[in-house]
Structures are given as structure tokens and as C-alpha cells.
């Protein structure tokens with residue numbers, strides 16, 4: 657599905673905030689952040705280590721007890737979902753994922769066994785589907801009956817990404833899923849996400865690698881401020897930080913392939 661006409665907002669986040677306590681001291685990781693993720697778009701979230709990128713993703717997936725935000729999904733308030741229901745649609749793939757089950761096939765099918773998915777219209781993938789999906793992502797040497805614990809970290813990361821994609825969420829939050837991969841396999845993972853976006857998923861990636869041309873927008877989180885830096889390096893001039901701290905832009909110009917936002921973060 658290409659981008660025809662106005663992009664459709666899927667996840668709208670306003671006033672995202674996270675406060676943590678270190679002993680007696682309360683610290684704001686971030687506060688008052690706003691962003692919108694659109695159907696069919698990949699957005700990259702970049703920024704210095706420790707700036708709060710993973711925490712912001714956890715906040716969007718309602719996974720962090722110290723974080724909160726006002727959110728809507730396809731126009732419906734998050735208040736109308738249980739956290740479990742929310743996470744079937746706003747899925748987070750963490751940096752260090754865990755694969756449950758005795759075999760790779762069981763690990764990928766595990767989410768389908770959860771009570772919250774019992775009424776889901778998404779079908780449990782059969783062996784042929786799993787085989788094709790694994791081959792697609794460069795895991796043709798990984799047998800379905802292999803123990804997931806025997807896989808390398810990079811292989812586990814790709815299996816986790818696949819597992820989540822097969823559940824068909826509306827929003828996928830991928831936290832450095834290509835961090836442990838060589839360039840070829842990082843590109844395979846990127847293509848997998850691009851295909852999901854082309855089919856209408858809203859994808860947000862935390863990345864520390866060079867831009868790979870897949871993202872339509874790049875947001876930078878630094879010093880508690882979220883800034884749209886799409887195309888910044890491409891034009892050779894750093895944009896000034898948005899005073900409103902609101903990155904809800906609908907700029908669909910695909911310039912990220914030449915943008916090295918990481919170098920400027």
C-alpha cells in the first residue's frame with residue numbers, strides 16, 4: 657500500500673512523560689513529548705545513549721510503570737483498552753527479547769496462545785508460513801524444531817521481530833532490532849519492516865546505525881526534547897529545536913536515506 661493522499665494517523669501520543677526516582681531524588685527522563693505515527697510509514701527514533709528512546713517506546717506500549725501519556729489508536733482513547741489489549745495493537749520488540757517455548761516454531765506461535773488473542777482474526781501461522789518467513793529474513797539454516805536458546809543473539813533478534821510481525825499489530829515499535837546484525841541481515845530486517853509498513857503498519861525504530869533509506873521521518877530525542885530532524889544532514893544545516901516540542905508533522909518527504917542524523921545527535 658503506497659502513500660496516497662494524506663497520511664492516516666494511527667498512534668497519537670501527547671504529553672508523554674517519565675519520572676524515575678534515584679534514592680530521594682526524582683528525575684524527569686522526559687516530559688511533555690508529543691508524536692504521531694502514521695499508517696504505512698517508518699519513523700526512526702535516534703538520539704544519544706540514555707536519552708530515553710527505549711523508555712519512550714515502553715511508554716507508547718504501556719509497558720513502563722513510571723511513564724504515562726495521553727494516547728489514541730485509530731482515534732480511540734487508550735482508556736478504552738486494557739494494557740494487554742493495547743499491546744496486541746501497539747507491539748514493542750525490545751533490545752533484549754526473550755523467546756518462550758522449546759522450539760523456534762513454538763516460540764513464534766507463543767503470542768497466539770495468550771488469552772488476549774483468543775478472539776483475534778489473525779490466523780496462527782502454519783509451518784509453511786513460518787518456513788517462508790524465516791527464509792525471507794536470512795534464517796534459512798534455522799530449523800523450526802531447533803531450540804531458540806541455541807540461536808545466536810542476532811538470530812534471536814530476527815525471530816523476535818518475525819514473531820511480532822506475524823501477530824499483525826497496527827503499530828510496531830522496534831528497539832534496536834538490527835543492533836546485533838551484520839549489514840546484510842540488518843538490511844533483511846529493514847526490508848521486513850518496510851514490507852509491513854507498505855501493508856499499512858505504522859513502524860517506529862530505535863536505531864544507532866547509519867540511515868538505511870527506509871525511514872520517512874527521523875525524530876531525535878536529546879536532553880528531553882523530541883525534534884524532527886528529517887533531512888537535516890541532507891541539506892547540511894541543523895534545524896533548530898522545535899519550540900513547541902511537538903513533532904507532529906506530516907512531512908512525507910523521503911530524505912532519510914541521505915541523512916546521517918546519528919552523527920549529529
Ligand SMILES: Nc1ncnc2c1ncn2[C@@H]1O[C@H](COP(=O)(O)OP(=O)(O)OP(=O)(O)O)[C@@H](O)[C@H]1O
Nearest residue numbers: 676677685703704705706707708709710711712722
Ligand atoms: N526504572 C528506571 N529507574 C531509574 N532510571 C531509569 C529507569 N528506566 C530508565 N532509566 C534511566 O532513563 C534513562 C533513559 O534510558 P533508556 O534506556 O530509555 O535510554 P536510551 O535512549 O534507549 O539508551 P540506549 O540508546 O543506550 O539504549 C537512562 O538514564 C536510564 O538509566
